[in-house]
Amino acid sequence: MNPLLSRRQLLLTSVAAPFANAQSIGIGGPVGHKILVIGAGLAGLNAALILEQWGFDVEVVEARDRVGGRLWTLDHMPGAPEGGGNVIGSGYGRVIYRAHELDVPLRTPPSALPSDYQIGGQRIPRSDWAVADANPLPDDWREIHPERLLAKLNEDNPLLKTRAWHHVDLMAQDQPADVGLRSLGFPESAIRLINANNSYGNHLSDTSLMGLYRVLGEFGRLSGPALAVTEVTQGNMRLPEAMANRLTRPVSLNEPVLRIRQTPAGIKATLTSGRTLDADAAVIAVPLPALGQIALDLPPDRRALLKSVAYHKVVQLHCIVDEPFWEAAGWSGSWWTDGQLGRIFTRPIPDSTRHNMTIWINGDDCDRLNALDADACTDMILSALWKLVPEAKGVTSVGQLVRWTTDPFAGGAWALWKPGQAGSAHDAIRAPTGRLFFAGEHTAEAYRGMEAAMESGERAALEVLRLLA
């Protein structure tokens, strides 16, 4: 049976008898509704697929020259490293379902090499961490490796017991994370190390402790096989590409939206190309910094709220290493530093003697890099790399600089929650306004990352169905 007809029959005969005539109309939805989806990342594409399954006429417009949003497989590099979302958690049910449905194979990623440390200018072999003079932690904390310090939060994490991360009873925790960590007994040296490479905040003083509890809770509920992750075998971009290919209408690329107006009959979108599109409703599935560039009929307080949400700053320099220079020097191949380079993740390229090396700098340390042009930024990172590991020079080449903050269609890697925002901002930024519906990882309730995008698209599709089905 045609799945479209099956879905439509299911919807109409069950609850929507007044629309029964539309069932025989064919393509065009129960009442011929058209939905405009803005943004062809996972959130927008998932919403589009669900709505199209229900018979809506769906058009997706995308500002970039590709689909995928913050999934970006660097296909032009050996090993095709991920410049964006990189791992699929075992609990990412919607991602795994779509991949299976669309015959997009997943695999276990090659493991990154273990990290050694560079702390206070001193190189510390991983195995020496607990006893190294350069380990700044007090005696009862010394055995905890820097990348594991934040996980100490799970010893007293209210979000291990509930996923209601903005429940009013927990809002005392919606405080600056550094203050919260101090009150929990984290030593200053541990707070400094967490701040050096915190993927979940640009600076702890400007990050909600509740936001960190949320992240750690997600990991803390997993154990054993549930901790395993996968990736798309041929690159994570293949999933949004397959989703886009499943849609009836091709995604319109290179089409930034300039303005959306609501009218009594629907919405009218004006694209920067000059095209105008009329639809019965729109799902806006773009990151908030990109949303801020679209003229919308939003109340001033809602618009101010959208602008107040911070995005995580990430700069990545993706390199290719021809020879494992670290072996002769007795190092493991990856590094965790409290300096300019942040973290360096090295992983083997399957069926090759070469390695992908990603220098991953995040948080406010990105500011001075983002102020430079691409060449100067790359040079600054490489200079620091040669200083850290002179052996890398001559066998390491640059493949791609990735800067999410300066990307006008992203504005950062993912949404962060400032102190005070966990309790208030999250509900408000996703609330539908008339015929405008909002999706994107920043609007998800249960998940973060790729699954958050999928979850949000599903919820936005449900909201559209409630209005128009």
Add this chain to the structure above:
Amino acid sequence: MRRAAGHRIGLGLIVCLLDTAPMAEPLSGEALFAVACEACHSLGPEPDHRIGPPLGGLHGRKAAGVRGFGYSPALQASGWVWTLPTTVAWLSDPDAAIPNNAMNYVNALSAEETQRLAEWLLAQP
């Protein structure tokens, strides 16, 4: 003053637009399942590629009752049996119903939708 008046006009327009938005018929239990559940749960008898357990023949089944599916210890120890009240309670707030469960799901449905979904689900063979 002028700007404030403009804001009032803008807000009035939005309220007006909200008032003119069409109201659809309620979504059926089957439709709600298809949108909100189907990615993780089949209606078949056995586990498949989905990450959640199959939900066919749920009515009267013991919680954690499908052989071959890796349920959380919390669900296994819950002693729950799936009836309308337990299913509604579970869907409404899984964490409150059975703490430490493995279903990472926050209900986006209204109370009426949750009830309709549970009734439909429990009627499936």
